[in-house]
Amino acid sequence: GQNIDQPTEMTATEGAIVQINCTYQTSGFNGLFWYQQHAGEAPTFLSYNVLDGLEEKGRFSSFLSRSKGYSYLLLKELQMKDSASYLCAVRDGSGNTPLVFGKGTRLSVIA
Amino acid sequence: DAGVTQSPTHLIKTRGQHVTLRCSPISGHKSVSWYQQVLGQGPQFIFQYYEKEERGRGNFPDRFSARQFPNYSSELNVNALLLGDSALYLCASSLPGGFPDTQYFGPGTRLTVL
Numbered sequence: 001g002q003n004i005d006q007p008t009e010m011t012a013t014e015g016a017i018v019q020i021n022c023t024y025q026t027s028g029f030n031g032l033f034w035y036q037q038h039a040g041e042a043p044t045f046l047s048y049n050v051l052d053g054l055e056e057k058g059r060f061s062s063f064l065s066r067s068k069g070y071s072y073l074l075l076k077e078l079q080m081k082d083s084a085s086y087l088c089a090v091r092d093g094s095g096n097t098p099l100v101f102g103k104g105t106r107l108s109v110i111a
Numbered sequence: 112d113a114g115v116t117q118s119p120t121h122l123i124k125t126r127g128q129h130v131t132l133r134c135s136p137i138s139g140h141k142s143v144s145w146y147q148q149v150l151g152q153g154p155q156f157i158f159q160y161y162e163k164e165e166r167g168r169g170n171f172p173d174r175f176s177a178r179q180f181p182n183y184s185s186e187l188n189v190n191a192l193l194l195g196d197s198a199l200y201l202c203a204s205s206l207p208g209g210f211p212d213t214q215y216f217g218p219g220t221r222l223t224v225l
Contacts, residue, residue: 042216096207101153
């Protein structure tokens, strides 16, 4: 079966760093995506990992360990606008197969 | 460039009715996928279409159907609506063959079934 786990909620302070973890057990693996979703809006693409290691994009970084079935999204210099849900999604087949999503982590950034 | 567009934005129906949701992909994208997102959950895959052919189907009943048109736009149809069909329906488009074949989501249609 397919299983993707993320913490349900997290709270962090403005200006701080927060790490959102994701563990997955899927029948196959062809990449892991992180999306940001503000309440009532569509998910927007943040990052993609297919090889082990860290991918950095401005204030956002994402890490992948395929042997451990583990990823994290690191958000630095938190801003109030970063309050949103963060979705971890795995592509479990080759090519353009659909994504399998976790339930999302709701991040609240407080002053 | 315009992103993925969906219509309508919101919809209220009663049990037993039928609904049609529409999606226009990003220009040049040939693949469209539909997802259902229930409040507090992640999106769940319903259908994927590429070049007007169904390429994948999630674990949804036959009341759900979809199609893709020659201009790559797509419709999702749901018959005999149930209360449990109330959700945000997301359409995502992608450009197969690109790297990493990222799916880009539209704003969604919020369906409420009373």
